[in-house]
Amino acid sequence: MPMAFLNGEPATADDLRALALGNYGHFTSMQVRGGAVQGLDLHLRRLRAATRELFGTELDTVDVQRQAHAALQRAGLSDASLRLTVFSRQFDYRDAGRDVATDLLVSLSPAATQAKPALRVKSYDFVRPLPHIKHVGTFQLFHYRRRALADGFDDALFVGPDGAMVEGSIWNLGLWDGERVVWPDGPALRGVCEQLLQAGLEASGVPQQVRRVALGEAGDFPAAFACNASGIQPVTAIDGVALDADTALMARLQVALDRQPWQPLA
Incomplete structure (x- = not known):
């Protein structure tokens, strides 16, 4: 392999x-x-x-x-x-x-492991070309991820020209305001894991909202998370803003994801 x-x-x-x-x-x-x-x-x-x-x-x-x-x-x-x-x-x-x-x-x-470390992310002004398509043009994604690592962070968070957070390098961002999950609206690839979580949270009765979220609002949220095909992980910092590694929230998200059925390839 x-x-x-x-x-x-x-x-x-x-x-x-x-x-x-x-x-x-x-x-x-x-x-x-x-x-x-x-x-x-x-x-x-x-x-x-x-x-x-x-x-x-x-x-x-x-x-x-x-x-x-x-x-x-x-x-x-x-x-x-x-x-x-x-x-x-x-x-x-x-x-x-x-x-x-x-x-x-x-x-x-090899299959991804379920345990995923927390992420500290650094923001960059960037929107992917044709963001609605998961295309093979990944140069900028890895370039900004490399820059984030060089700057002492774990990954890159992209911010649109209007100053709003849109997505991570290879993941979607979710924010927790203490009562609901807020999904940043903007030019981003809408991931499958994001869609599965949204369905699972709705079925669990957890309130959700999709809206524009300015980078300057990061400190208004006590917790955040990243999600993609390999799973969910907490985001514990956005630039200089520290966030909680909310284990109760992560468990709640995992339950919502686990509600979604597994469909056989055969």
Whole structure:
């Protein structure tokens, strides 16, 4: 591990080179447990919409599930981190307007551990291009994350031109005001874990609000958290503002996430 399969067959160096050099495509990442995924329908909906927008073609999501399940079987795994990347070896930037058939790269790596450390994050003025698409253009995300580490923090938090918090480098931000979870509104990728948490919190009767949240409001919240495909973790600082590592809140969030069903890949 990691392992990669392209269109159902083990990926070659040439296959991976085509993706690396073209750098045009999109993906989704998920955790597999016992051959099942939480929010599988949301992941497939994301892939289908992005394929239509980037390539002008329809994605066969039944085949996507089949290939993902087959890759796990060939690797002898039931638990794993799974990434599905849609790109096209036929794509030519010199004729970028041409609709092309797509390829599917299934990548497997070890399953994420449930225990995740707290994050201290530093803010940067940045909004991802095409933020609604989980595209392979991740240069800026990792660049700002590297800058945050160099500045003594754990990760980067992005702030829009209006001064509002929008998202983290590879995660969504949730804020706790003592009574409700507040989700920052703005140009960001709406993650699957975020959507699962929202559904679970609603079912649990926990109040929620989606609104613009200025960076200057960070001190108004006693606690915050980050969420993505690998799970949930507390955010204990935003720039110079210290926040609580609220264990009761984290347990409540985990219960809400655990309410969401696991959907089999098969």
